[in-house]
Amino acid sequence: MVVKQNRQWRAAIDFKWIRDNRDAVATNIKNRNSNANLDLVIELYEKYLALQKEAERIRGVRNVVANKMKGKLELSERQALVEEGKILKEGLTALEEDLNELSDRLQQEGQCIPNITHPDVPIGDEDCSAVRKMVGSPREFSFPAKDHLQLGKELDLFDFDAAAEVSGSKFYYLKNEAVLLEMGLVNWALTEVMKRGFIPLTTPEIVRSTVVEKCGFQPRGQNTQVYSVEDSDLCLIGTAEIPVGGIHMKSILPDSSLPLKYVAYSHCFRTEAGAAGTATRGLYRVHQFSKVEMFIFCRPEESDFYHAELIGIEEDLFASLGLHFKTLDMASWDLGAPAYRKFDVEAWMPGLGRYGEISSASNCRDYQSRRLDIRYRPSTTDASAGNPKRGKGAGPTQFVHTLNATACAVPRMIVCLLENFQQEDGTVVVPKPLRPFMGGLEVISPKFKRV
Numbered sequence: 001m002v003v004k005q006n007r008q009w010r011a012a013i014d015f016k017w018i019r020d021n022r023d024a025v026a027t028n029i030k031n032r033n034s035n036a037n038l039d040l041v042i043e044l045y046e047k048y049l050a051l052q053k054e055a056e057r058i059r060g061v062r063n064v065v066a067n068k069m070k071g072k073l074e075l076s077e078r079q080a081l082v083e084e085g086k087i088l089k090e091g092l093t094a095l096e097e098d099l100n101e102l103s104d105r106l107q108q109e110g111q112c113i114p115n116i117t118h119p120d121v122p123i124g125d126e127d128c129s130a131v132r133k134m135v136g137s138p139r140e141f142s143f144p145a146k147d148h149l150q151l152g153k154e155l156d157l158f159d160f161d162a163a164a165e166v167s168g169s170k171f172y173y174l175k176n177e178a179v180l181l182e183m184g185l186v187n188w189a190l191t192e193v194m195k196r197g198f199i200p201l202t203t204p205e206i207v208r209s210t211v212v213e214k215c216g217f218q219p220r221g222q223n224t225q226v227y228s229v230e231d232s233d234l235c236l237i238g239t240a241e242i243p244v245g246g247i248h249m250k251s252i253l254p255d256s257s258l259p260l261k262y263v264a265y266s267h268c269f270r271t272e273a274g275a276a277g278t279a280t281r282g283l284y285r286v287h288q289f290s291k292v293e294m295f296i297f298c299r300p301e302e303s304d305f306y307h308a309e310l311i312g313i314e315e316d317l318f319a320s321l322g323l324h325f326k327t328l329d330m331a332s333w334d335l336g337a338p339a340y341r342k343f344d345v346e347a348w349m350p351g352l353g354r355y356g357e358i359s360s361a362s363n364c365r366d367y368q369s370r371r372l373d374i375r376y377r378p379s380t381t382d383a384s385a386g387n388p389k390r391g392k393g394a395g396p397t398q399f400v401h402t403l404n405a406t407a408c409a410v411p412r413m414i415v416c417l418l419e420n421f422q423q424e425d426g427t428v429v430v431p432k433p434l435r436p437f438m439g440g441l442e443v444i445s446p447k448f449k450r451v
Helices: 015-020 022-031 038-068 075-110 148-155 160-166 177-194 209-214 241-245 300-320 367-372 410-420 432-438
Strands: 130-135 199-202 206-208 234-236 251-254 260-269 288-298 325-329 341-349 354-365 374-377 380-382 387-389 401-409
Touching: 015 022, 015 038, 015 075, 022 038, 038 075, 130 300, 148 410, 177 199, 177 260, 177 288, 177 300, 177 401, 177 410, 177 432, 206 209, 209 234, 209 241, 209 367, 241 260, 241 288, 241 401, 288 300, 288 410, 300 325, 300 341, 300 354, 300 401, 325 354, 341 410, 354 367, 354 410, 367 374, 367 401, 401 410
Parallel strands: 199 260, 251 374
Antiparallel strands: 130 325, 206 234, 260 288, 288 401, 325 341, 341 354, 354 401, 380 387
């Protein structure tokens, strides 16, 4: 099967702003440990402008020649103008080809430049991240605490061996109460987030690679986390952020519709390329998992407010389950290209003997919307009547801001719940908020009596 290669998509990157703010952009690239080549981007942009100016000059000359030919001319004069017009057309065609090629290179390099960074973001690697909030304290056990792998084996909740035979490493079967726990977590998270005005969605789990790219991910890059479908332009999603981000692609949203808040349930697929260490055992780092994701489209001036709302929802959810966790303001090296600012929540996992990430909340500002082409037309207010005016006369469109946050990544939540709520007799207590979503189940108990 031969896959037709579409012409490179275009991001609405403000190259003039990048050039005019060269020092600030260079500092931002350095602070984010990015390998973007700013000098090359500006060099290509200057060349593009020069070629564009020359193309405009040639078009102007062609128009002059065309106007001359409308008049009464001697045959020799007309032939000379025809020849001149032909030369100009050929020159313009060659110039436009150069412009298209230069535009492709400019886009390719420009898309490597990361988002700007919130001024309060700590500069440096992950260890430089700042604790924003600490909730609870680690549970003190009066007995030797087990990790989720041992608990799962004794409670007959997982089967990693059979999954390895069927699918390979880092896959799993959930069994018995673990299935109820997954379904309960999903429905609990959806219900709680919907109470806050979010629209529920299920999403496609296979998307075009261009949509993955426009959301800021590298589907075919080195050490990519994205599974690509062979001989196609399709990818499996690593997060519902991607299909939800694309739901309004190439749209102009009514001002009155904002903010648009979605909560999406999906399966997620990640290669986990380059992952190693003890945190890869069991359910902590897997290739396929279920997740509930929040996503917001909003006006630019409101994105900081909704970022705070998203992390507040996450903290409320995890606190209601009785988890001990901390919220981190992630350092610049750990933001990735799209995020302007990112908060991570790390919960205490007794089996690991340390904190493990269970969610994140990112404000991407207009980084994704400039690539996905999602705009809105701001309303204007008639000061005398106080009436909003909408439509074509209401002013130019603007790019919306996008935000995303994890409400519940199921496998890591199962790790937290099993390890934190295990009892000395080998049972695990189900947190009260989840019980109505698990048929009233209060305790997960061993299936077989010990001999």
